[in-house]
Amino acid sequence: MIENYASTPISKVGRGLGTVITLQIYGDQNEKILDQSFDLIAGYEDRLTVNRDHSEVMDINHAAGLHPVQVSASTYNLIKLAVYESKQNFGFNALIGPVVKLWHIGFKGAHVPTDAQIKAKMGLTNPDDVVLDDANQTVFLTKKGMELDLGGIAKGYIADRIRDLWRAYDVRAGIINLGGNVLFVNSSPKRASGEWILGVQDPKKKRGDNLTTATVHECSAVTSGTYERFLEINGKKYHHIIDPKTEYPVQTHVAGVTLFTRDSVQAEIECKRLFFAGGSIPGWKNDKAGRYGAIFVYDDDSIERIGV
Numbered sequence: 001m002i003e004n005y006a007s008t009p010i011s012k013v014g015r016g017l018g019t020v021i022t023l024q025i026y027g028d029q030n031e032k033i034l035d036q037s038f039d040l041i042a043g044y045e046d047r048l049t050v051n052r053d054h055s056e057v058m059d060i061n062h063a064a065g066l067h068p069v070q071v072s073a074s075t076y077n078l079i080k081l082a083v084y085e086s087k088q089n090f091g092f093n094a095l096i097g098p099v100v101k102l103w104h105i106g107f108k109g110a111h112v113p114t115d116a117q118i119k120a121k122m123g124l125t126n127p128d129d130v131v132l133d134d135a136n137q138t139v140f141l142t143k144k145g146m147e148l149d150l151g152g153i154a155k156g157y158i159a160d161r162i163r164d165l166w167r168a169y170d171v172r173a174g175i176i177n178l179g180g181n182v183l184f185v186n187s188s189p190k191r192a193s194g195e196w197i198l199g200v201q202d203p204k205k206k207r208g209d210n211l212t213t214a215t216v217h218e219c220s221a222v223t224s225g226t227y228e229r230f231l232e233i234n235g236k237k238y239h240h241i242i243d244p245k246t247e248y249p250v251q252t253h254v255a256g257v258t259l260f261t262r263d264s265v266q267a268e269i270e271c272k273r274l275f276f277a278g279g280s281i282p283g284w285k286n287d288k289a290g291r292y293g294a295i296f297v298y299d300d301d302s303i304e305r306i307g308v
Contacts, residue, residue: 009174010034016041017155018051019179023162026189027172037162041178044158047075050097050149057148065144068133076137078157082150085269086127086244091276092269093244097147098124100242103249112233118247125244152272156222156265159183163264176264182221183264194218200295201225203255211297214308216260219292222267224275225256241275252278256297260308262290280306 011024012034021041023034047056056071057079063069071079082094098121102113124146131140141148150157155178162176163185175196176183187194198221199210214221226241226249243250257275261267274281274294285291285307293307 012038014038017045017158017178021179022177023174024177025166025171025174028169030169033166033169033171037165037176040162040165041158044074044154044161047072048078048150048154050147050151057150060139060141061147064141064146068131068136068138068140070136070138073137074161076132076139078150078154079139079148080132080134081157081265082148082153083127083130083132085153089244090273091244091250092152092272093125093127094148094150094152095125095127095130095141095146096242096244096247097149098145099247100149100240103240103242122247125247153265153268155179155181156220156263156268159220159264180223181264181268184216184218184220186218198258200258200297201256203297204301211301212295212303214258214260214293214295216292216308219260219262220264220267221258221260222264222271223256223258224271225297226252226254243276250276252276253299254278254296255299258295260292260294262292266290280304 009024009026010029010031011022013020013022015021016038023037025033049055050057052058056075060069086093086095099118102117102121104110124143129142129146131142159176159178159181163183166174166185171185173187173189174185176185182198184196188196195215195217198214198216200212200214201223202209202211203225224241241250242248252275254275257271259267259271259274261270270291274284279296280294285293295308296304
């Protein structure tokens with residue numbers, strides 16, 4: 001039996017954004033769409049990365065305490081969103097880089113910094129010290145030593161832009177996977193219901209070992225967890241997710257939370273909101289607002305599902 005054309009995908013795998021990227025589209029054999037998608041990713045990475053000495057974001061960081069820096073519209077809009085969400089004080093903070101570097105968890109030289117070292121850096125993490133000029137699209141970090149890092153939401157933003165590109169080409173369906181940040185585009189051609197199936201990582205096992213699955217319609221799925229990077233000293237574990245209120249790893253019984261939302265940048269933000277809340281928030285699920293559901297995995301291996 002010949003497989004239906006619409007359910008025969010083409011795909012491309014590559015590296016970018018510090019991870020492995022897999023793009024897969026159904027119903028269109030035009031590989032230029034995938035090539036253009038990777039070009040789009042590379043363009044955003046060039047502007048947003050903090051892992052090279054030069055990018056638009058690094059230009060802002062180098063000019064901290066000195067002068068404003070004008071950036072492209074897309075970079076400015078993402079920074080504006082990041083600063084706004086950072087000011088909501090729910091756990092996400094795009095300015096926390098100086099403290100994260102102190103801990104350096106997940107990398108060579110990771111250690112527990114002293115209280116004095118942490119206090120010395122805390123004054124550099126206040127989002128109120130970022131001056132945004134909408135008219136000139138400039139960003140100014142007012143204190144020398146401040147650092148802006150969009151890594152907490154950049155993948156989601158870029159995934160949404162890839163989806164925009166695919167919709168411009170009328171792609172039948174597809175899967176955007178930016179290192180575990182997944183965005184399902186349109187309905188699955190493999191099931192009459194149009195639903196996709198996603199595995200949810202087991203926090204205590206290697207990547208790819210799933211604890212459960214979710215069946216979902218078109219949405220984004222993003223996971224935050226304590227299990228991938230941590231530092232262990234004298235039997236005590238310190239994970240890599242730093243609480244901006246304390247500048248220490250957030251205290252929680254949540255091992256991981258997977259979010260299902262309409263947009264991928266939204267999933268990045270809401271994932272952190274629920275992770276820092278330590279569990280479900282009454283009234284959080286709201287289909288009209290694009291908040292479809294969540295799956296919590298707790299330290300005792302118990303699972304809590306909301307809407308999925």
